[in-house]
Amino acid sequence: MTGFWQTLTGLGDKLAAHILLASAAIALGIIVALPLAIWASRSQNVARAALGFASLVQTIPALALLALFFPILLSLRAVFGDGLPTLGFLPALLALSLYALLPILRNAVTAQTNLDPGVLEAADGVGMSFSQRLRLVEAPLSAPYIMAGIRTAAVWTIGAATLSTTIGQPSLGDPIFAGLQTQNWVLVLAGCVASAGLALVADALLGLIEKGFATRRRSFWAGGMVAVLLGVSAALLAQFGGRDDEDTIVIGAKGFSEQYILARLIGHRLEAAGYAVEYREGLGSAIAHNAVASGAIDVLVDYTGTIWTNQMARKDNPGRNAMYEAIVRWEEETAGTRVLGRLGFENAYGLAVESEWAQDRGVADISDLASCAPNMVIGGDPEFFERPEWIAVRDAYGLRFAATRNFSPTFMYNALRSGEADVIGAYTSDGRIAADNLTILDDPRGAFPSYDAIILLSPEAGQDPQLLATLEPLIGAIDVEEMRRANLSVDREENKLGFDEAARRLAARIGF
Amino acid sequence: MTHSAGPVLEFRDVRKNYGALDAVADVSLAIATGEFVALVGASGSGKSTLLKTVNRLVEPSAGTVLFEGLDVATSPLPALRRRVGYVFQSIGLFPHMSVSENIAIVPRLAGEPLSSDRVGELLELVELEAEMRSRMPDELSGGQRQRVGVARALAGEPHLLLMDEPFGALDPLTRNALGERVRRLHKRFDLTTIMVTHDMAEALLLADRVLVMDGGRIVADETPQALLEGAGGRIAQGMVAVPRAQAEKLARMSR
Missing domain, CATH: 3.40.190.10 (Periplasmic binding protein-like II)
Incomplete structure (x- = not known):
């Protein structure tokens, strides 16, 4: 348990980066969603198009959305020059903002359409201009609903931000991914606890602001806002306080x-x-x-x-x-x-089987494997079956397996031991090949490159x-x-x- | 009828159509300063639509509305609406503002915050306790809310007071008291008042002049006295017959 607490308290840097990323994404989401919601409240078509787009974005898995911004930003370099970052903060920010858009937009549009028409007529009737009506009537009456949307967006964004590790943005996903890789559950647990804790705190503070708006208690919403600002400022300070990034x-x-x-x-x-x-x-x-x-x-x-x-x-x-x-x-x-x-x-990539099995069956190289393959399940890391190396090997030896299954590299070895896979696309420098008593099958046709x-x-x-x-x-x-x-x-x-x-x-x- | 003549409000061939349907069909009408006019008709007769052309909550399809000699279509909208007090059928208090904030909204929009004394005065005019000022609308009864609505309409010191079914949602006792109150305020501030109602009895009891609308047209324009004496035509008399019959029945019962 002391290891866990040590790991958890050592996550300060990641936590700060996570807070900054998530809050920037939510802020950008708000900045885009609110004017869009006002526009949508004046036009059915805009409402349909905006909500349709936001819902569509929501159906893209967060991991894919994050990865998609790499090629998008890379192609945008033609416009903005080579200074445009393609990894790290910028793509993570853009993807997460898109993700945060839907709940904010949907609640804002719903709040607008649910405003009492009698109250809106009264606002016009007493002589409010468009902007006065927005500021004095529509905004305060919609605020609690919009805050509820922001709350939902915050919880989603804080969770999804852990995935930004995969595109090179430090976050609380770092310990989760590193721990998953090495089956270091303390690391995974610390990352999850920190991320979930952050989500709970954000939810509580934003809930306080929402309640303050709904019951018109200034101390609630102002207090919640101050606490949120303090948290973000602390993260900013931790992230950039007295450090020179140049070298x-x-x-x-x-x-x-x-x-x-x-x-x-x-x-x-x-x-x-x-x-x-x-x-x-x-x-x-x-x-x-x-x-x-x-x-x-x-x-x-x-x-x-x-x-x-x-x-x-x-x-x-x-x-x-x-x-x-x-x-x-x-x-x-x-x-x-x-x-x-x-x-x-x-x-190198190599096909690994349990040594005992290879001896029993007299399988020494990949061409021997071809005849047993139709009754076997092959496991690989998530990239493996898409890689040209695998396609080359498959075609060179005419391999037809009963099924292919993806595992994270760590679980692949467990899968072989537990029989969920009969052969795996292993890595030749992996220590578990000797430790688990595995055999890398020879590749007589040289289908795997070096x-x-x-x-x-x-x-x-x-x-x-x-x-x-x-x-x-x-x-x-x-x-x-x-x-x-x-x-x-x-x-x-x-x-x-x-x-x-x-x-x-x-x-x-x-x-x- | 001792008020100075000259129309404060004039409708010239005002028409409002929604597709093929004429909600208001070519209404021409002049209303003199100081008149208390009731605009009576069944649902869908066009009375609310006609009223709303005055402060342009409804823009007419054709024709002009003149308020104090000026075409309302060319008046700056917020300024026009601040000069015309409006009491809403739905009451329309802002639920996130206290009673005093609601009352003070029109002067506030004009950039002239209302003094606390003046709020107290307005509350007194509509017979509300001074301590009501800090209450929120959802803490008030329906009658109290519409009293606040009337105070809000008067806060900008308008010359013209428009009321759209102002007492429709109130219980009969409150309704009667508030009607009487408004009538006295009308006199006290030399207002010109137009009240839309579907209740002929209310119109007869409060107004100096009763306009009856049917199918977007004005079918009768009479004093209450003349209507009771049989003027105004078939539709108007059909409306007068109901309260008259009720009154006679009540009179017989109390004999």
């Missing part, structure tokens, strides 16, 4: 343990060299790569096979070294991204000689055994390490 190096990590550990390993080295460091963790694979190219993050560990098949859309397999050389050139030419070098290990771990630097970071010098020693320094051991130390069920500690132990073992 901060942003290190990206995709959503699996190895990425978290390597990000910390790089981060610790940079900190020791005097850099300020920030992490953007839990990013999707494609988003992470584009983020380096666009400069939204400065450093990322990526994998040659991933870039080869996903970014370069290549289907051939020229061999490990030729592929690496081609990628270095391609990165340099297309985005000016710099490949610093290979870390020394591969984290996956050398490489350090990618954004165009700007690639020009910094001190940074290059600081990271240079990592090249060729990590072999697959060390990586597996480090991965297992955070993935195992007993006595698991935090990412920082795992990174420190890895650094010590490889001689830093």
